[in-house]
Amino acid sequence: MIEFYREKSVFTREEIIEILKDDTKNQWLFSLADKVRQENVGDSVHLRGLVEFSNICKCDCKYCGLRKSNSNADRYRILKDEIIEIVKHASDMGYKTIVLQSGEDGYYTTDKMVEIIKAVKEFDVALTLSIGERSYEDYKAFKDAGADRYLIRIETTDSELYKQMHPNMDYDNRIRCLKNLRKLGSEVGTGCLVGLPNQGIESLADDILFFKEIEADMVGIGPFIAHPQTPLKDRPNGSFTLALKVMALTRIMLPDINIPATTAMETLNPNGRIIALQSGANVVMPNITSQKYRAKYEIYPNKICINDSPDKCRNCIGTKIESIGRTVATNYGFSHNRG
Secondary structure, three states, rough: HHHHHHHHOOOHHHHHHHHHHHHHHHHHHHHHHHHHHHHEEEEEOEEEEEEEEEEEOOOOOOOOOOOOOOOOOOOOEEHHHHHHHHHHHHHHOOOOOEEEEOOOOOOHHHHHHHHHHHHHHHHOOOEEEEOOOOHHHHHHHOOOOOOOEEOOEEEEHHHHHHHHHOOOOOOHHHHHHHHHHHHOOOEEEEEEOOOOOOOHHHHHHHHHHHHHOOOOEEEEEEEEOOOOOOOOOOOOOHHHHHHHHHHHHHHHHHHEEEOOOOOHHHHHOOOOHHHOOOOOOOOOOOOOOOOOHOOOOOOOOOOOOOOOOHHHHHHHHHHHHHHHEEOOOOOOOOOOOOO
């Protein structure tokens, strides 16, 4: 059976389900994904400096520690001048991409975000936004101001499960946001959680096929990790291995996209990011947020590196990347589909 798969670059839904269910093929799968990664995007690893600039969120997603119903969260906002200080330091450290991420915080109006985007772009960096669902007009304003990429994870393509996990949110609007970003010519990032309650293997197969259908430029995949201040606090965490398999299959199905080795993987496995880099990933997103805020941006508990300085994080991950024979990229890491 492995010989049959080896000759293929695209799997059917039934084949994806079979591979996800069968752990006897894991090493073959991870090795194949690593080979596909090497052949299509090379051995360089792109570092994206992550700024978590607000943990205030209007949404009430059942798995997320930032949910508005979490009254124990210590809320904060980082304003423009401090964001720019963080970005300047990151640029001085050699980062070529900045990721601005927040909860869905209405304080950051379109005009405020445009000001921030223009200021960040003064540092000659690529810019990714991850700030949730906005209107077509907002996305256009962000693109016109200089934002290169936008990340909005679907989390699950099972519309019923999506509804269960996201009270008062609209699955169809989530899809609409992704389509609007594609229309505008932004690089589009999405992704899923692996291990949500009531999530079947078939659903994960559909997620992978969805990433291919929308021609995603970046896909982030991480295991579900139960947060003690959410309705899912007593649920078991997702499987590191299963999340890795979904990631590896995504690489094989979309050979030349950017795939991060997510921090959630390292929360479940001490070597999670390095294992992911050896199983299809080619991006790492070190946290460059000021230390005084890091522990407060708690989407899930036990996040790695929350007490480390941005400089320490940069040096640490650089050393790890070199230890597996890879190099840190020096370019912007634009999608191979760009242009």
